[in-house]
Amino acid sequence: MKMHRIIKSGYKTVMAHKLRSMFMMLSVVIGIAALTVVISLGKGTEEKIMSQVKKLFSSNTIMIVAGKGKMESNQRMGSSSSTLKLDDFEEIKNRVSNVLEWDAVQISPDRQVSYSGRNTTAIISGQTTAAETVWNIDVKNGRFFTEAENRNLSRVAVIAPNVAKELFGTTNPVGEEIRVENIPFQVIGVIAPRGMDPHGIDKDSEILIPLNTVLRRVVNMDYLMLGKILVTDEKNIASTAKEVEQILREKHGINGNEASDFMIVTPTMINKMVKDINRVFNIYLPIVALISLIVGSIVIANLMLLSVNERRKEIGLRKAVGAKTKDILAQFLLESSSITIGSGILGIAIGLFALSFLYPRMGIPYSVSWGTLIICFVISVLIGILSGYFPARKAANLQPVEALN
Amino acid sequence: MINIKNLSKSFTKDGSAVIKAVDNMNLEIKNGEFVAIVGPSGSGKSTLMNIIGLLDVPDSGSYILNGKEVAKLSLDELAEIRNQKIGFVFQQFHLLPKTTAKENVEIPLIYSDKKDITGLAVSALKLVGLEERINHVSTELSGGQQQRVAIARALVNDPELILADEPTGNLDSKSGLEIMSIFQKLNRSGKTIVLITHDQKIAEHANRVVKIVDGKISEQYSVNSPRDAEKEIAEIKNSQEQEILERRN
Structure with missing residues (x-):
């Protein structure tokens, strides 16, 4: 019922503080774009190696190697x-x-x-x-x-x-x-x-x-x-x-x-070997990208906290004219998560663009899956909620009198 | 409407010194009254106002608003009463920056269930004579206009009680009188108004004056013939015109 009004009002504050919102977005956009690129490259490389391996080593074969x-x-x-x-x-x-x-x-x-x-x-x-x-x-x-x-x-x-x-x-x-x-x-x-x-x-x-x-x-x-x-x-x-x-x-x-004095190789072993080779793509690089996202969420949490302090009067006034604790909480959470969701979508788009730009020039294979996109999107929603929660709670618990004076 | 008994509220200042801002106070305000609370700064009138407006809670004593003991209400219930029954006007206006007059007036409606919030905001702005400034950003308005936006915001949910804390404190005397004439009109239309001021002249626009010193009521009296803000404005206009005429001659 009142939610759409709170969303609308939150949108206005985001637009009214364009520079601050832009810095918040930038930190997440970079992280999500990097994550999209890294996961897609990892998947692409793995798929390419796998398909080559499968050509020579189909799932009904056992190899015996001397030595x-x-x-x-x-x-x-x-x-x-x-x-x-x-x-x-x-x-x-x-x-x-x-x-x-x-x-x-x-x-x-x-x-x-x-x-x-x-x-x-x-x-x-x-x-x-x-x-x-x-x-x-x-x-x-x-x-x-x-x-x-x-x-x-x-x-x-x-x-x-x-x-x-x-x-x-x-x-x-x-x-x-x-x-x-x-x-x-x-x-x-x-x-x-x-x-x-x-x-x-x-x-x-x-x-x-x-x-x-x-x-x-x-x-x-x-x-x-x-x-x-x-x-x-x-x-x-x-x-x-x-x-x-x-x-x-x-x-x-x-x-x-x-x-x-011989070795037996089965398809399972081959798959495991390829996965091991790809670990750098599938685990280490995404971890690096995730760290950049954590840094991004700290940036957002900081800017949100700053904005809560800066907007004490606004919060006090909203409470004085009837905003409940949960309304303020919702407003600030919506603000931070709308910023990170927006940046998430933008980051994914930039990541996909970078991949399609890099591929013909560098020839590194990539593979984009819905799973990757959903993971990136969910991460940006989570960052919004996590980085917005503590500042929002601080804002919501302000006493109207304290906030106004 | 308001029934306060043995109300006390104290603050600790500099860690140790306890200041009794409101000291065992008794006060009754009836429906439809226009009460001015006067007193020197630090006398506790703002603290009293914050308690009346449910922005602050007393240490002890009882406060009954519209027959309900306030101390028994939950935080959400208090927020709802602030939204539906009480309109606030502050000395510093407290308008949101980078926000238009209309959007400022809409804020209390965001937290209500009312429909057509834009229509209600526009009619509240008309009531305070700002129909021409609806889409102006608050910083583009003069002090008097900003305070009128704040009054429109206080009125927009059609509350029974309007609380004004030094509403004319930051305004020149003519703008102050314009604000007072709005309050007098609202009072005539049936709203209960409680006004804080340290200006005796402003106080005399009310029907009753309550003087507070050191957290206690030192004196209270009814004003037999309150000042009429509208007349005063007309008089100022006349004298200005006279002056201009005299200069020409």
């Missing part, structure tokens, strides 16, 4: 352990019912590749015929290699787009012969672009060759760098991973508390 190291350590290429072998995977496939398919990989980086006078470096990746399904490889031109070619150690190669571009330009590579450090290979297919993997390996500079050919003819060893398993039932992926680990430990003769 004891952790995911984050520098076991990027070349295995540090020589114990992971092909028959490990055959045994897993035989004993674990949830295993649908598997692929095993040995990689040889930085190999010189040439075609009629042109040179480039490529990553040689030996893989089984299951690689096509297990890694979601899309052959754009030509075909993938066959089981027979793997068995016969055929010198056939499926090349990634960057290799095709470097060596062949616009001519069709399929059917041509390339040389990997003097060993001739026939190009049988070109695959679609896949981008970088989370370890920074350029999947588009790879040459895929049957695993047996790579082991015998290129690197001359019998062990693997990693393998990837596709499961039938995603829900049981954790227990499947346990089973796989058990079989490998048993087969490698590792018992008790001894560390494994």
Whole structure:
């Protein structure tokens, strides 16, 4: 009933003290704009990494990496352990019912590749015929290699787009012969672009060759760098991973508390890892922005307190002509929260503008969600109420006589 | 309307000295009266006024307003009575800065349930002869005009009791008389008026004068033929015109 009149009267005071209101707004606008930008950048970066990871590591896969190291350590290429072998995977496939398919990989980086006078470096990746399904490889031109070619150690190669571009330009590579450090290979297919993997390996500079050919003819060893398993039932992926680990430990003769000579990576672990990497965006930066908001609310509380002292006479008069304690409380709370809500909306708008301005120039991905906007809005409402409450209570409890004299 | 019995209120000054601002006072004011309270400064008349206006509470004694014992009322009830039954006029006007005459007069209505607050504010301003100054910011008005805005604000909720604390104290004598003529008109229309002043001439516009010294009523009397502010204004005008005429000759 009377509320709209109090709101109207509060609006008039805000407008009558434009400079003071502007300083109050400024402190919140900056904080909220920063918060909007930081949260959106964090979300955007996380989503981008996640989507890249998911391309290589869908939720129904288990990865087995040779060596004891952790995911984050520098076991990027070349295995540090020589114990992971092909028959490990055959045994897993035989004993674990949830295993649908598997692929095993040995990689040889930085190999010189040439075609009629042109040179480039490529990553040689030996893989089984299951690689096509297990890694979601899309052959754009030509075909993938066959089981027979793997068995016969055929010198056939499926090349990634960057290799095709470097060596062949616009001519069709399929059917041509390339040389990997003097060993001739026939190009049988070109695959679609896949981008970088989370370890920074350029999947588009790879040459895929049957695993047996790579082991015998290129690197001359019998062990693997990693393998990837596709499961039938995603829900049981954790227990499947346990089973796989058990079989490998048993087969490698590792018992008790001894560390494994391989590492098992599940999608859950990958997600957690990406989240850890993004913690700086998702936790630390928002904390910094929140601190700036706390400073902003202290500024508002101070200016409100000052305004209460300055307006003792006004408060006294309002009480003398019939304002109740709660009316004064409401007036001052409305004043502070209308300022912070206004600044919140303005801050969000400025934040969004800054993002759309920065993105084409800096290329940092961002993602704006309703959740982010609502969080920012709620924070500005809270700041208004919290920073306005104590000054408002002080104003409301003033005795009319004290306030007037 | 107002019935005060054995009322006392004291203050501590400089930490120790106790000053009895109102000392065991008895006072009755009836409906429709125009009472002037006079006394030297520090005599306790403002304290008495604040207690009558429910802005302050007494230490002891009883104050019955319209048959209700004030001490038994809650803070919200007191605020409601201040809003509905009492109109205040202060020496310093207490208008809000950067606010128009109309908005100042609307303030008591904000806290009431009345509708059409703009219409009521405008008619109150008409009553004090400020219909031409409705949208002027308070600082653009003269002292006398500001005090008339304050009177309009006191009147806007149609209270039964108007309390004026030195309303002419900051005004020149002509503006003061204009204010007094408004009060006399209001009194004739049935409002009870209590006026504080230290100016004997101003006091004689009332029907009754109560003199206070050291928190006690020292003397009170009815004024048989109160001064008529309107006539006085006319006389001033006449004498000014006379003067101008004489100078011309």
